[in-house]
Amino acid sequence: MQKIQTIVWDWNGTLLDDVELCRHTINRLLVKRGLKRLDLEQYRRVFQFPIIEYYRKAGFDLEAEPFEVLAHEYMAYYQPRSIQCALQEGTQQVLRLFQHTGLRQVLLSASRLDLLKEQLAHYPIEDRFDQVLGISDVYAHSKAALAKRFVAQSGQPADTILFVGDSVHDHEVASAAGCRCVLVAAGHEHKEKLLRCGCETVDRVSELPALLGIVPEVG
Template sequence: MAHNAFERLTGIKHIVWDWNGTLLDDNHANLAALNQVCVEFGRPRVDLEYWRSVFRRPLVECYEELLERSFADGEWPRINEIYDRHYLSEVPGCGLAEGVPDVLHRWAAFGGTQSLLSMASHAHVNELVAERGLGGHFARVDGRRFGTVSDSKADHLAAHLEELGADPASVVLIGDIDDDARAARAAGASAILVESGLMNRRRLEATGHPVVSTPAEAVRLLGA
């Protein structure tokens, strides 16, 4: 279902933005880090379209499928170390997504508030947001601050909204994967999904939520 099949979302006062793949254009950094994992575990490299067709949470299950094996003790932490090291070496070259930060200014001028929630580490996200001069746009910036059994954003979003004192019915989460949609639904919030990140449009549309090409299109759906 294309985004133009959806009417504008009404009653939204607050946007919770995802970071990676939504406001930050970091697909090439993700792919470079992923392929280093593949190399070190003896699997051929993959291309972005393949990864966008299979990426999902929980990440452990996704990577076990990718590498066609179950992980022994200590291997998942090793994968995370390899990935993080190579991602961090690539991320300085990552730009902001199309229309960012203009879209943040536009939503504020429309009278809305906004915050940021990422499943990347809390310290890392805050550092990157500050480096790019975006911190002043957000009422709150949260990364991953605690572990969850399901590896989903749902519990993090509930905690984020509680800290903000926000009414979920007036909130939309704008992200790039189906877990963003699941988290919003669990919290009682709305969701808009951007096809610029780690899931292809077909998979995003299967959630039943509006799917757009850019953050600016997402904000237009809100009437701004």
């Protein structure tokens, strides 16, 4: 890869290691309704965007109980606990390295913007991002429009912008915006699903510098 000027990072699962909290939260909702829990393998295979489809695959009857009710119950449990999650291994080092090499970094998430900023405030990485972008509700339908608007307003050629995420949707978003994409298989979706996207896929965030030909300075 060459000529990348901007990295657009996904948050949940890519930089924030909240997979187990999310699985625990969805299992609380499932058990409360007499439904089966998801193990980690099942969780990563059914997880997808839009989130409403993930809820259907997880087993919820959305005819009997509206998705909006489930989504608000989910967020009420998840949000206050999310600040206890760790960052993915290597996140701080990679963000610092990319900033020092002159790359612009943007955080773009399908999370509601105020909740995203509330989470981010608890981690020592806020100053690594030139912009933080989120959506206006908690339903996580899509961030494609947000991404297209960012690329259009960036003043940069789309092929100099790299999206980094952990989901098939991140690849869809990058493609819709005309940008490149790298997927990280440590997050919410199963690696087999990510590989089918046909873009570069790594196991950890820490592998990204080498992929981009960026070598940390020694000493």
